[in-house]
Structures are given as C-alpha cells and as structure tokens.
Amino acid sequence: MADSSPSTNLLLLLLISSLHWLFTPGSAFLIDRDHNTSSAPLEPHFTECISREQETFRCWWSPGSYHNLSSPGALRVFYLKKDSPTSEWKECPEYIHSNRECFFDVNHTSVWIPYCMQLRGENVTYFNEDDCFTVENIVRPDPPVSLSWTLLNISPSGLSYDVMVNWEPPPSADVDAGWMRIEYEIQYRERNTTNWEALEMQPHTQQTIYGLHIGKDYEVHIRCRMVAFTKFGEFSDSIFIEVTEIPTKESPIPLTLVLVLGIVGILILIMLIVITQQHRLMMVLLPPVPAPKIKGIDSELLKKGKLDELNFILTGGGMGGLPTYAPDFYQDEPWVEFIEVDGEDGDSGEREDNRASDTQRLLGLPHPVSHHMNMGCSNAISFPDDDSGRASCYNPDLPEQDTLMLMATLLPGQPEEEEASFDVEERAPASSERSLVQTQTGGPQTWVNTDFYAQVSNVMPSGGVVLSPGQQLRIQESTSATEEETQKGKEDEDSKETEEQKQKELQFQLLVVDPEGSGYTTESNVRQISTPPSSGEGYHTIHPQPVETKPAATMEDNQSPYILPDSPQSQFFSPVADYTVVQELDSHHSLLLNPPPNQSPPPCLPQHPLKAPMPVGYITPDLLGNLSP
C-alpha cells in the first residue's frame, strides 16, 4: 500500500479531528444541551463525565430549569454498563451531592465498555442516548507538573534566546505502566497579550521554545491529552520566563586588565632593576649583548667616557693636539682602526732605535729608573709639573697624564726601565694614577717571552699602531718596590674602579694590544688587559710575579692587564725591546719616549706636550688619563 504524503495526511487528520471534536461520543453532554437551551425548558441532564486517569470517572449533573429538583436526592443517577446483554441499570455507587457529582471508583470503572447515564426523578426518567460513552473517550488527564525552564542559548545578536522547558507527567496518570500514553502541548504568550502560541504536540516531557525576545516577559503553560484522543486536560499553572540582560562580556575585560597590569608591573620591575644597577639581576633580565670581541680589545674600556677621552687625547684636544695622525685616530672605531697586525714597522714617527735596547733599558736599569722615577715622581708629587719635561709622577691633572701614557704607548717603546716605570702611586693620590705604576722601576726586570704584551713600536700617521714583534719580556726583579707601590696603588685602586682607570686601561689597551700580532698579546694578556684593573696596572705587568702575589688580593683574574697573575710564575728572562718609557710630554702633549738618560723616564709626564710625534715609552692607564687635559 502506498503512504500518502504524511503532511497531507496530517492536515486532513487535523481537519477531521477538529470536526470530530464536535461529534465525539461522550461530548454529547455539552453539544446537545447547548442546542436545547434556547428553545425548551432545560431538563435535568448530565453536564459532563470525566475520567482523569482512565481508572475512575465522575459525572456531574444539573437540574436544568427544574429548580425544584435541585435539592440533593431529588434526582438520582443510574447507569448502565453494557458489558453483557443482560446488564441492568444501577444506581450511582457514590454520590457527592455538594457537587451534584457521581463518582465511579476503580471497581465500578471498566474501560472499553459503554456506559449510559440516566437521571431519575420521582416518576420521571431523563435519559439521553448521547450520554453513553466509553471511559477511554472521556479521559482528560491532569495537567503536567513541575514545569520549569532553562536558558539554552542567546543569539549572537543578543536579541533573542531559546529556552528549554521541562515538566513531569501528571502523577495521577500511570504512564510508567503504559496504561496511558500522553502527549503534551505547550502554549506561551507575552505577558498581557491575549493570543497564545501553541507548539506542536509531542509525547516527550521537554520541549524547546525558540525565538523568545530579550527583555520581554513570557507566560508559559502546558496541557496534555491521551494519544489519538481528543480531549485535553486542564492547563497547568503558568510559569514566567524573562531574560532581561545578556551576560555582558565582562570576563574579557578583567582578563585584559590583568594582562596589562601584569605587563606594566613587569616593566616597572625591570626598570627598577636597571636603575638600581643590580648587576646580577641585570645580567639575568637584560643580558648584555655580546660585543664584538676584537682580540686584545677590552670592551670595558670602550665604554662611554673613555672613548671620549681617548678621542680627546688622540685629537690632542687639551694638549695641543697630536700631529697629523691625530685626526686619523678619531674615527668611529678608532681602536679598531688603530690596531694593525704589524709588529715590525712603523712609518713615521720615531722609531725605536733599538728594541733590544729599549727592552734592555727597561729591564736593565730598573732601579735607577724607578729610583729616578721615584724621584721624579716624588718631585712631582708635591706639585704638578707643567712643562718641566721631567717625568713627573704626579700630575693632578690626571687626564694629561693619561694622555701622556697613551702617547707613550703609542710610540715605539724604549725599553728603559727607568722610563718604563711609572710610579703612579707616589705621584697620584688620585685614584687612577697609582695604578699606572710602571713595574719596571727597580731592579732588573725580566721579561718573559710570554707574548702577553705588545710593544707599540710606532704609530703610523694613518693611525695604525705598529707593534713590535713578539719579544720576550723580562720580569722586573726589582719590581718589588715599584710593584709595591703599584700594588698599593692597586690596592687603593682596587676598591674603586673608577671610570678613569678603566678609561685609561682602555685607552692603554687600545693602543697596545696587538690582536694578531707577533704574539705579544695573548688571550690571557688581553684578558688581563681588558678588565679594568683595579689598580690600573697596565703597563705594569711587566713584572708579573711580585705583582701577582699582591694583586692577588686586590686584583681579580682579569685585573691589571699587565700583571700576569696567571702568567707563568717563572720569570721571564729574555730581553725584549718592546717597551719604551714615556719620557716626557712635549708642548703638544706628545709623548717623548726617548728622553735623555738623565731625565726620568717615568710616564708621569703628564703635562709635557709631546714634541716628537712618536715618542717611545710606556704609558700606563693612569698616564693616559693624565694625558688628556
């Protein structure tokens, strides 16, 4: 057989059902009476018979127009249960006169069996055949209970929402046993309106209402009936649904706020750490960017200030300026420019006459030199020596000394011990200077061929520093004196690492270090050089061993570049003519590295401007600082 399209079937069914409702047997009570009310006096009749659970039922009657029969007992109810051909009329099993009701309990109720009701008066029987029914046809279930709703969702526009309505079947209806199968109908409307919206009937105990509007009040109630039957039960009590606000998006706001505050707090913390210069924390938070490591160059010395000073020195700002090559020095990366792997040669400028002699000079007469220097220095201590030309150890004007030092380093060294040694300490109460001690004063200095140092043999006009090839240095044996001084200075200096020291050191190293050179400078050397010497030993490192011990306390591993803490403890004996001592400064703040023998060589020639463009001598960082005005 073919199924007609279900939709048309349903429509026809609905149509038929709607019509059938008028003619359902059992609804005869209502229909017939309505027709008769207008014309004839109303007989006593049954108004309605209803079963709530298909197990019992009740019938109500009315006396109609016959008010004299309204008193209880005037009318009696009789029923006929047609379960057999020999059935008889029986009287109502239970009267409820207050309601004019006749109640049939379970024992008297039979489903699928026609009942006929009759009202009997004194001698009159009021019977209507339409008052016959079967119990299943008069069932009107109780309304469902526990009606509730939950919000399903809200539309993205925030204007409408869906609601899930839940309920329980009427407790009187025995749905669990399957005795009654019930379908439900939800109706809803906006509050204070008259028209109800009815949803499709369905047998489940929940249903979704779609498209409710935000901010509007809705009233919802429900009723039910038996499946495939027509009589609905009463409506339940109404529940009200109202969703006024959309849950605002406040949750993201605190989230962003928290994030912003967190970031701000972290930034503040970092700033505080940076400001307070907690080096350890700074290392953690803001690790230093590794600077290009040029062999032999200490980045520490390239810090701000030293460069300025260096530039100033090189440009001869305060000392009359260096000759031609000075401007060449001052470039963006002057130190880089300066360094040349040229151990041998220097163009212009003075050139060391004899390296060996320089070295020897440096090493040979440590004491006299130192002594001399000491003297010189001591002389100088008292007052600044402007243009004396003597190596004055003391120069209150530190930059000048530093400049001198610098110049000394620039120039090819003359290994004169006496020249080499600067007794910074004696001369300089200033912190920086003591460090500049020349270690060479004093006794025989033995130079070790450790390739730790490079002697600047010459400074080229182009700005290149000419480093002499690796030669052995001899450690000063008599450096103790000077060393002591230096060490004292170092010790004094140790505590303070002034920028000046560093600057000098830096400057010093800039000039001296030969990265690729003939081996003068080695890693350790560089290391030593590079780190800011506590005592600005610098050049002083010629004598490693005594210095080593003492500075051990004062200097760290990388201290005083010219001190060889880790250098072989042994002494170096091979002579190296790599160093010269800055003898004096000429008027132009140029370092004279080959002073007359009488003159004290010490690099404490701060004030003297350099006469010769390329004096040879030692420059310690202190002197470097002094050099600049």
Add this chain to the structure above:
Amino acid sequence: MLVCLVFCGKLTTVDAAPLCTNAQAGCHVLSLANLFDRVIQHSARMHGISNDLHSEFEVYFLPSKNQIGRVSRNCHTSSILTPNGKENAQRMAREELTEVILKLLVAWRDPLWHFHQSMAHHHDFNNFSSNKSLEMSDMVHELRKGVQKVVEKMQMLGIISNSVSNLASPEALLASDSAEWRLMKDYDLLYCFRRDSNKVQNYLKILKCRIVPEHGC
C-alpha cells in the same frame, strides 16, 4: 524475514537494522525491548488511523446521535474476554494477555479487508479514506505478525511458556467469528475496531512495561 522487513517498513518512527531471526550475517538481532517498542509504535499508529477513519466516517455520515449505545451490541469481538481495567490487565498472566492480543488481531484481519473492499466501491469516500482503510487492514496483518515475533522471542527467552503457540493457526479463531462481523455496518465496524486497536495498544504497553520496563514506560 521478508515479513519482518515489511513489518519494519511500516513503522515510520523506528529506524533500526532489519529484523533477523537467527542472527544471520549482516543483520543484528534486536532486543526484546526493541521488538516491543516496534510493535507498540505500530499499534499506536494503527489506533491513530482507526481514529481518523472513525472521525471521518462520522463527518461523512454525520450521525446526529451517539451511536454508542447501539454499537456495543454488535462488535464481533465482544466475545473475546478482555481485561477492562488497568488492574485487571496487570493481574492477567502474560500468556493470557498475549493471547488476548493475538486473538484481537486475528479477529480483525478479514473484517478490515472487507471493509476496505466496500470502501473502495463507495463513491462518497475519497481516496484518502480509501487508502487509510487499506493501510489499516495491512497494519493489522503486520501487527499480528510482529506480535507473533515478540511472542516467539519471549518464549525463546523463557519469559512466557509455550502455551501461546496454539495461536499460530488463526484460522481456528476466525471460524467462530466469521459470521458476526458481516452483519456489522461500516460505521460500527470502525467504531469497534477503534476500540479494539486501543485495547491492543494498551495491552501491549502493559506487557512491555511489565516484562522489559526499561526506557519508554
């Protein structure tokens, strides 16, 4: 197997694999609860159609009076003892209840077929009703087979005894009832069938909720 397929096809609301008798390859065996659900839905649909037809019949013929008093004497199935109340039905033994169901279904196969035949020639009825009557008669047939399957399953599971098997030959029952239903008018027939289909539905539901009460009771 074929009957089951057709039977399953009738059920519009049930979607499941085809019914298999012996767990053949390719189909999976349905549980008893599932079988019950199928037959219950089928009977519900059958009752719905009978209700529609009955209503339509009344619309067409517009009986002004309630025919119920007259009808009750003419239902040919009145001789079948059926429980008339919930308690009665629940108190009844499973086998007995099952027998009642089967008896009812068997009793209505021929009358409905003849009703359909008479309706087809009735010019007053539209095609819609004619289709409905045919559908109704087919459904009775299918429902009976479905209930038969349920009974077999129950017997296999040992839920009920094998005493129900005597209904396998419905012709024996029909013989006793064959005369009465021809005397019924169409309207009465529809009314009677509407009532009996409700009975079948109720009994099936009670059986199911008694035997396999999970989901749906």
